[in-house]
Amino acid sequence: MVTAQLKPSLIVIQLSGGNDAMNTVVPYTNGIYHDSRRAIHLTEHNVIDLNGTLGLNPSMGPMKSLWDAGKLAIVQGVGYPQPNRSHFRSMDIWHTAESDHIADSGWLGRTIRELDPEAKNVITGINFGRGLPRALHAKGVPVASVGNLETYGLMPDIADRMTREMAVDVFARMYGPDDTRDAMLQTISETGMGAYLGADILRTAPAQYSSSIEYEGVPIAQSLRDISQVLLADVGTRVFYTQHGGYDTHAGELENHAKLWHELSTAVNDFIADLEEHGRGDDAVVMIFSEFGRRIQDNGSGTDHGSGGVAFVLGNPVKGGFYGEYPSLDPSEQLEGDMKFNNDFRGIYATVLDQWMGINPQEILNKNYEQFDMIRR
Amino acid sequence: MASNDVKLMAHLMRRAGFGASRGRLDELVEQGYDETVENLLSAIDRPTRMTDNLIRRYHPEYSGMMGNQSPSGNWMYRMVSTDAPLREKVGLMWHGMFATGYSKLANGKVLHDQIRMFERHGMGSFKNLLMELSRDPAMIVWLDNSENHNGSVNENYGRELLELFSMGVGNYTEHDVKEAARAFTGWTIGNTEYMTLKSARDSVWPYGRLSFHFEYKEDDHDNGEKEFLGHKGNLNGEDIVDIICDQPATAAFLSRHMYSFFVADEPPVPEWPYKEPRDPEAIAALSKVYFDSDYNVEEMLRFLFKSDFFKSEQARYQRVKSPAELVAGVLRLTGEFNRPKVDMNPTNLQSTYMGQWLLNPPSVEGWHWGTEWIDSGALVERVNFASERLGNIESPGVQTLIDRILSDSNGGLNAEDLVERALDELSVADISEKTRSALVEFAKTQVNQLDSGNAGPEQVANVLKLVGATPEFQRA
Numbered sequence: 001m002v003t004a005q006l007k008p009s010l011i012v013i014q015l016s017g018g019n020d021a022m023n024t025v026v027p028y029t030n031g032i033y034h035d036s037r038r039a040i041h042l043t044e045h046n047v048i049d050l051n052g053t054l055g056l057n058p059s060m061g062p063m064k065s066l067w068d069a070g071k072l073a074i075v076q077g078v079g080y081p082q083p084n085r086s087h088f089r090s091m092d093i094w095h096t097a098e099s100d101h102i103a104d105s106g107w108l109g110r111t112i113r114e115l116d117p118e119a120k121n122v123i124t125g126i127n128f129g130r131g132l133p134r135a136l137h138a139k140g141v142p143v144a145s146v147g148n149l150e151t152y153g154l155m156p157d158i159a160d161r162m163t164r165e166m167a168v169d170v171f172a173r174m175y176g177p178d179d180t181r182d183a184m185l186q187t188i189s190e191t192g193m194g195a196y197l198g199a200d201i202l203r204t205a206p207a208q209y210s211s212s213i214e215y216e217g218v219p220i221a222q223s224l225r226d227i228s229q230v231l232l233a234d235v236g237t238r239v240f241y242t243q244h245g246g247y248d249t250h251a252g253e254l255e256n257h258a259k260l261w262h263e264l265s266t267a268v269n270d271f272i273a274d275l276e277e278h279g280r281g282d283d284a285v286v287m288i289f290s291e292f293g294r295r296i297q298d299n300g301s302g303t304d305h306g307s308g309g310v311a312f313v314l315g316n317p318v319k320g321g322f323y324g325e326y327p328s329l330d331p332s333e334q335l336e337g338d339m340k341f342n343n344d345f346r347g348i349y350a351t352v353l354d355q356w357m358g359i360n361p362q363e364i365l366n367k368n369y370e371q372f373d374m375i376r377r
Numbered sequence: 378m379a380s381n382d383v384k385l386m387a388h389l390m391r392r393a394g395f396g397a398s399r400g401r402l403d404e405l406v407e408q409g410y411d412e413t414v415e416n417l418l419s420a421i422d423r424p425t426r427m428t429d430n431l432i433r434r435y436h437p438e439y440s441g442m443m444g445n446q447s448p449s450g451n452w453m454y455r456m457v458s459t460d461a462p463l464r465e466k467v468g469l470m471w472h473g474m475f476a477t478g479y480s481k482l483a484n485g486k487v488l489h490d491q492i493r494m495f496e497r498h499g500m501g502s503f504k505n506l507l508m509e510l511s512r513d514p515a516m517i518v519w520l521d522n523s524e525n526h527n528g529s530v531n532e533n534y535g536r537e538l539l540e541l542f543s544m545g546v547g548n549y550t551e552h553d554v555k556e557a558a559r560a561f562t563g564w565t566i567g568n569t570e571y572m573t574l575k576s577a578r579d580s581v582w583p584y585g586r587l588s589f590h591f592e593y594k595e596d597d598h599d600n601g602e603k604e605f606l607g608h609k610g611n612l613n614g615e616d617i618v619d620i621i622c623d624q625p626a627t628a629a630f631l632s633r634h635m636y637s638f639f640v641a642d643e644p645p646v647p648e649w650p651y652k653e654p655r656d657p658e659a660i661a662a663l664s665k666v667y668f669d670s671d672y673n674v675e676e677m678l679r680f681l682f683k684s685d686f687f688k689s690e691q692a693r694y695q696r697v698k699s700p701a702e703l704v705a706g707v708l709r710l711t712g713e714f715n716r717p718k719v720d721m722n723p724t725n726l727q728s729t730y731m732g733q734w735l736l737n738p739p740s741v742e743g744w745h746w747g748t749e750w751i752d753s754g755a756l757v758e759r760v761n762f763a764s765e766r767l768g769n770i771e772s773p774g775v776q777t778l779i780d781r782i783l784s785d786s787n788g789g790l791n792a793e794d795l796v797e798r799a800l801d802e803l804s805v806a807d808i809s810e811k812t813r814s815a816l817v818e819f820a821k822t823q824v825n826q827l828d829s830g831n832a833g834p835e836q837v838a839n840v841l842k843l844v845g846a847t848p849e850f851q852r853a
Contacts, residue, residue: 016739016740017740085536086540086546086647087740087741087742088646088647088740088742089546089647092647101651102647102648102651102652122753127752127754132749132752132753132754132755142753143752143753144753144754145752145753145754145755146754147730147754147758152754152757153757154757154760154761155760155761155764155765155842155846156761157761157764157765157768163839166819166822167764167819167839167842167843167846170815170816170818170819170843170846171760171843171846173811173814173815173818174811174812174815174816174846174847174848175848176811178809178810178811180809180810180811181809181811181848184642184694184695184697184747184748184852185809185848185849185852187748187751188697188748188751188756188848188851188852189848191751191752191753191756192753192756192760192848194753195753195754195756195757198753199757245480245739245740246480246481248740250520250521250524250531250533251521251523251524251531299521299524299529299530299531300524300526300529300531301524302521302524304531304532304533305536336551
């Protein structure tokens with residue numbers, strides 16, 4: 001049960017391009033794995049063993065620390081019925097939580113609406129990065145999108161304080177509600193209003209922050225540092241989103257995939273340590289997903305688009321361990337050359353919404369999905 | 378204020394170019410609409426500015442051959458300074474549709490070459506363009522056709538050629554994807570391993586990257602029987618492109634892209650199978666021109682710009698400016714880059730901050746356009762950039778704007794007139810009462826600061842600045 005003083009926050013990290021589940025959580029004792037991945041297989045000599053049959057990619061050392069601390073849940077065989085191998089469409093399905101038809105809002109957009117129905121706080125949800133992902137989009141729900149927390153604000157070039165205040169005031173009037181505007185201008189002005197209100201609040205976060213954690217210079221680490229700053233500033237943000245790109249490893253996979261997971265594992269581990277340092281480790285759950293897994297058979301130097309994948313949920317409130325079955329690699333069990341999904345990804349959404357955020361998942365997902373017993377209560 | 382002719386010309390120039398100053402619009406109206414369309418279609422870049430070989434010598438940082446900033450900075454400079462804006466605009470359309478990115482290539486020169494290829498071939502035959510694209514070294518590496526071998530098929534290019542570059546999902550089967558990929562086996566770049574090693578190892582300085590070059594390897598091509606969209610035979614890449622171009626789905630897909638890019642924002646591509654076009658008749662008419670003209674892009678554009686659906690009031694301001702369009706449009710007005718300057722690259726980064734990193738799209742799907750450009754972070758960047766630049770009294774273009782506004786003021790401008798003139802100069806013709814009254818109120822405070830109660834240069838600049846911050850300025 002979520003207690004009164006706890007402020008459950010959700011941090012979602014999107015791995016763009018289709019993370020190769022099989023080289024992330026490696027079935028290293030399985031002969032079919034080695035036969036299928038002649039060019040890019042990992043062996044018992046380099047994987048980080050988890051249970052004698054599965055091991056993490058060698059670059060995921062920091063994730064292993066979270067695993068050992070019992071804070072890392074690995075959800076296996078994640079996907080949805082009739083998998084789509086287009087980046088676009090598959091990501092859209094994950095974003096909207098709708099696999100049968102095109103939905104016009106994202107699951108986190110709906111979540112933010114549920115958390116703050118009257119949009120009283122324009123920074124209940126924040127995207128860290130450029131370009132708002134569809135997951136956070138919902139009509140009338142303001143979501144701040146912050147490229148760089150340090151410089152966020154309106155017309156900072158105006159040196160004279162009075163003039164700037166006046167200009168920003170004019171901005172607020174121009175972007176205020178106006179029924180005579182068409183849908184496009186309506187969207188633009190609503191977004192502008194959200195930006196105006198959010199900017200002032202966010203400006204305070206970096207100034208209050210100090211930490212002994214030194215994040216790496218790569219963008220994913222910087223984004224997680226920004227998230228930490230806002231979370232620790234207690235400005236009412238509950239949903240945080242960021243992306244890590246480059247997972248479309250059709251070629252040169254061994255090297256590229258390892259580099260990505262080194263960056264991500266290090267950043268996530270630093271983030272959790274940062275929250276711990278400030279006594280806030282119990283307030284955050286991190287979820288990591290990608291739009292699909294990749295083909296079982298490699299293509300000589302990488303892997304093509306597949307379906308069944310892996311997702312991670314981590315943090316102090318999470319009961320670490322494996323969830324779901326690793327899909328069988330037996331050719332008769334494969335789906336057009338892919339791992340067959342056996343866990344609907346919406347089961348993870350439902351788990352996190354219900355057990356962590358305290359939201360009725362049916363309100364957000366329009367359907368009941370089986371949950372995992374994953375969050376400590 | 379602006380006549381209907383001027384408003385229509387401004388519409389044309391916002392869409393077929395990056396906007397035009399009010400003075401230029403008057404000249405173009407004098408010349409006539411159809412004549413202007415013809416000039417846009419036939420224009421080749423006459424470098425009144427510094428030419429590429431001189432840029433290469435004096436500005437290697439944006440000669441197009443260095444790291445990731447160089448080719449996109451070079452392109453932005455071309456957009457800002459060209460006399461053939463439609464050519465760059467069409468290049469932007471193809472770059473969005475055939476999105477290729479630095480993140481994987483680590484070679485600015487091949488991306489630079491790809492954009493120049495769009496400029497050379499982008500307004501000719503679509504079939505020829507798809508052939509050029511299939512041979513384009515940046516594309517080959519980007520979508521791994523260099524890893525597509527006889528007996529070990531990599532279907533990345535085959536799939537995206539069908540899904541994103543020509544027909545759209547739902548018009549072919551998984552089998553067609555595999556067969557298309559087989560047909561493109563052996564289409565690769567020369568000396569792959571050496572090129573890859575060089576990219577990984579060598580510094581770009583002082584000469585930049587070498588280009589990759591296309592090579593067809595007959596001995597790596599799958600000469601077996603294939604079946605693609607009902608056609609059987611030992612099909613090669615050329616045959617696949619032939620068959621694709623002859624499909625009504627291709628005509629409709631391309632027409633919808635052109636409509637969305639030049640007339641009015643369509644929803645993002647993934648929604649197309651489920652949502653009717655805004656104007657199905659326009660798509661049908663463009664598709665007919667596509668077939669009648671033997672897939673000629675220039676003919677499609679000519680038809681489009683002269684059509685009623687384009688000229689209609691209904692199409693005005695129905696596109697959200699992409700970040701690159703917004704940045705190029707503002708810089709053309711301010712005249713800061715009438716010659717190359719070292720701060721081109723950092724200035725071009727503004728487009729990245731707004732969500733469009735030229736030559737480095739988020740994925741092969743390119744960018745989502747329309748209101749999806751406008752999230753709060755991006756909007757803050759857009760407003761901050763446009764308002765800062767348009768209010769900078771040091772810029773030669775802003776000085777011209779101020780002079781023009783003050784010169785026909787007959788010795789004094791009241792707040793209402795000042796706002797009207799600023800909107801007119803910045804091609805913002807359609808503005809809501811809400812925005813106008815807020816601007817007028819602001820203009821009053823500016824004018825009142827002067828004893829005379831009339832506007833001077835700084836007050837004009839401040840109003841221009843705020844026009845750059847309006848919701849309406851975000852649209853093209």
